[in-house]
Amino acid sequence: MKVLVAVKRVVDFNVKVRVKADGTGVDTANVKFSMNPFDEIAVEEALRLKESGKATEVVAVSLGVQQCQETIRTALAMGADRGIHVQTDEELQPLAVAKLLKAIADKEQPQLIIVGKQAIDDDSNQTGQMLAALLGWPQGTFASKLVINGDRAEVTREIDGGLETVSLAMPALVTTDLRLNEPRYASLPNIMKAKKKPIEATTPADLGVDVKPRLILVKVEEPAKRKSGVKVKTVAELVDKLKNEAKVIP
Amino acid sequence: MSVLVLAEHSHGKVLPATLTTVAAATKLGGDVHVLVAGADCKPAAEAAAKIAGVAKVLLADDARYAEPLAEPYAALIVSLAESYAAVLAASTTFGKNVLPRAAALLDVAQISDIVAVVGPDTFVRPIYAGNALATVKSTDAIKVITVRGTGFEPVKAEGGSAAIENATSADDPGLSKFVSRQESKTERPELTAARVIVSGGRGMGSGDNFKLIEAVADKLGAAVGASRAAVDAGFVPNDLQVGQTGKIVAPELYLAVGISGAIQHLAGMKDSKVIAAINKDEEAPIFQVADYGLVADLFQALPELAAELSK
Numbered sequence: 001m002k003v004l005v006a007v008k009r010v011v012d013f014n015v016k017v018r019v020k021a022d023g024t025g026v027d028t029a030n031v032k033f034s035m036n037p038f039d040e041i042a043v044e045e046a047l048r049l050k051e052s053g054k055a056t057e058v059v060a061v062s063l064g065v066q067q068c069q070e071t072i073r074t075a076l077a078m079g080a081d082r083g084i085h086v087q088t089d090e091e092l093q094p095l096a097v098a099k100l101l102k103a104i105a106d107k108e109q110p111q112l113i114i115v116g117k118q119a120i121d122d123d124s125n126q127t128g129q130m131l132a133a134l135l136g137w138p139q140g141t142f143a144s145k146l147v148i149n150g151d152r153a154e155v156t157r158e159i160d161g162g163l164e165t166v167s168l169a170m171p172a173l174v175t176t177d178l179r180l181n182e183p184r185y186a187s188l189p190n191i192m193k194a195k196k197k198p199i200e201a202t203t204p205a206d207l208g209v210d211v212k213p214r215l216i217l218v219k220v221e222e223p224a225k226r227k228s229g230v231k232v233k234t235v236a237e238l239v240d241k242l243k244n245e246a247k248v249i250p
Numbered sequence: 251m252s253v254l255v256l257a258e259h260s261h262g263k264v265l266p267a268t269l270t271t272v273a274a275a276t277k278l279g280g281d282v283h284v285l286v287a288g289a290d291c292k293p294a295a296e297a298a299a300k301i302a303g304v305a306k307v308l309l310a311d312d313a314r315y316a317e318p319l320a321e322p323y324a325a326l327i328v329s330l331a332e333s334y335a336a337v338l339a340a341s342t343t344f345g346k347n348v349l350p351r352a353a354a355l356l357d358v359a360q361i362s363d364i365v366a367v368v369g370p371d372t373f374v375r376p377i378y379a380g381n382a383l384a385t386v387k388s389t390d391a392i393k394v395i396t397v398r399g400t401g402f403e404p405v406k407a408e409g410g411s412a413a414i415e416n417a418t419s420a421d422d423p424g425l426s427k428f429v430s431r432q433e434s435k436t437e438r439p440e441l442t443a444a445r446v447i448v449s450g451g452r453g454m455g456s457g458d459n460f461k462l463i464e465a466v467a468d469k470l471g472a473a474v475g476a477s478r479a480a481v482d483a484g485f486v487p488n489d490l491q492v493g494q495t496g497k498i499v500a501p502e503l504y505l506a507v508g509i510s511g512a513i514q515h516l517a518g519m520k521d522s523k524v525i526a527a528i529n530k531d532e533e534a535p536i537f538q539v540a541d542y543g544l545v546a547d548l549f550q551a552l553p554e555l556a557a558e559l560s561k
């Protein structure tokens with residue numbers, strides 16, 4: 001079984017981004033980029049399937065600017081077998097990403113695709129669901145456990161009220177939640193080995209996909225700042241403030 | 251043209267998230283229709299018909315909708331969507347699972363997690379863990395939207411008298427099967443609907459120590475929340491996680507205990523009316539957003555707080 005994983009290059013989760021003064025976006029110059037954390041979890045899960053003999057090959061795909069190749073290298077250093085880079089400088093929105101990934105899946109014919117539940121830059125939480133729809137595959141979103149049982153995937157999902165388990169006919173698509181696994185770090189020898197692994201380059205035009213954005217960005221603003229508060233010295237003072245000043249407890 | 255809201259319901263009741271979604275839908279202009287899908291869900295449809303501002307309820311009562319599986323639900327939405335200007339659902343795990351699938355089948359973008367309606371095609375949504383607010387304009391014929399509950403005042407659950415119409419079921423692609431659900435049992439209010447939330451973080455040290463949080467929550471009639479670190483450590487179940495990738499809340503009072511205040515946590519609670527924090531580290535970033543900060547050891551402060559609240 002071949003497993004495809006999607007790995008997005010995003011502003012590192014430790015960076016607090018700033019909105020550009022002209023309101024056209026956030027400032028990403030001189031900012032650290034990393035693999036989207038949920039995609040690290042996706043790569044890890046695919047690697048575990050390979051190590052347990054369920055998967056035979058793990059292919060990492062990233063879409064976007066030239067530097068996405070670094071993100072693919074990270075996946076290769078973790079242990080993925082090869083990479084595919086869909087190169088474009090255009091803005092890619094989730095529907096376009098899903099269409100591009102579908103075109104790749106049509107060629108690669110994986111039995112399982114694992115993507116993150118959410119990219120921590122656009123916070124869309126859409127791409128996996130859209131890709132499953134376009135492929136006509138079932139989806140197991142927000143996965144905290146994945147078990148492959150013959151031709152079915154059992155996915156335990158993190159839902160608002162607890163956990164839910166669904167059984168999906170393969171080929172299937174899974175999106176990762178935080179508790180699925182703890183991703184490994186790439187070891188130095190594996191980072192060296194990754195340099196020799198192949199990355200195939202392609203473009204939206206090669207894949208015949210129209211990536212024109214459907215959402216036009218009008219402006220980006222900073223959210224309202226909270227007023228700075230006060231420190232209280234004792235629990236009694238805290239209760240007094242909450243009761244008599246803020247009036248939020250009776 | 252009308253707009254369609256996908257309702258969320260349980261045991262014959264419509265969930266609060268649907269009321270905020272209807273509120274957002276009302277701002278789009280046009281009649282608001284509500285789709286209630288499920289098995290033996292007539293009582294929920296009757297409840298939906300009473301929601302203020304709803305013009306019509308579509309009832310899809312069929313065994314294939316007994317469990318909230320994305321595949322049959324998305325197919326149902328697609329079968330109805332063509333006659334609507336917009337389709338909306340709450341940004342709950344249910345809405346987030348189903349709606350993007352429907353959007354892709356309709357070949358339209360989804361506008362995720364809106365917090366404001368600027369016009370019928372223009373919306374505001376947070377990006378980068380809420381550190382920026384993007385205003386986006388949709389060029390698609392059908393707007394598919396998920397709604398962040400904290401952005402809108404819920405409409406009233408009573409006062410409407412909409413007609414209930416049966417909707418024809420759509421073909422179930424039959425790709426997925428429901429296996430089981432493990433519901434977290436709690437007597438406390440649901441996190442996203444609570445007036446007061448007391449949350450614990452890694453500083454709690456263990457699941458057992460959450461009893462200290464619960465004792466305070468009991469006094470306040472509060473919901474209990476947690477940071478990702480507390481969930482990852484297994485102190486509390488996953489559905490208590492507040493933050494960028496958990497639940498987004500905005501109660502009257504949010505009390506954060508033993509939580510440092512990482513960007514991802516703040517993303518889920520910084521729109522609370524009043525924030526209070528207890529942390530032993532006076533440099534903890536949580537104090538930058540807290541209206542009231544107490545630098546203290548939580549193991550001392552929490553029992554004291556519970557005692558003080560009993561006075």
Ligand SMILES: Cc1cc2nc3c(=O)[nH]c(=O)nc-3n(C[C@H](O)[C@H](O)[C@H](O)COP(=O)(O)OP(=O)(O)OC[C@H]3O[C@@H](n4cnc5c(N)ncnc54)[C@H](O)[C@@H]3O)c2cc1C
Nearest residue numbers: 451452453477478479493494495496508510514515530548
């Ligand atoms: C992709 C991604 C998504 C994420 N999503 C979320 C999310 O949705 N929600 C979320 O919360 N986090 C999220 N995180 C994690 C986030 O980055 C932080 O790691 C997490 O919020 C830290 O939790 P914490 O504050 O409980 O732990 P810590 O940062 O370890 O803080 C513990 C705090 O407890 C205090 N403390 C310790 N002992 C005591 C004591 N005895 N008395 C008083 N104070 C004490 C310490 O001073 C410290 O400030 C995400 C991270 C990533 C990468």
Ligand SMILES: Nc1ncnc2c1ncn2[C@@H]1O[C@H](COP(=O)(O)O)[C@@H](O)[C@H]1O
Nearest residue numbers: 006007063115116118119124125126127
């Ligand atoms: N440009 C991209 N390159 C690779 N993967 C992507 C890209 N955009 C989205 N994805 C995948 O889709 C997931 C969800 O993204 P989103 O729907 O944007 O929140 C991410 O975690 C990735 O796995």
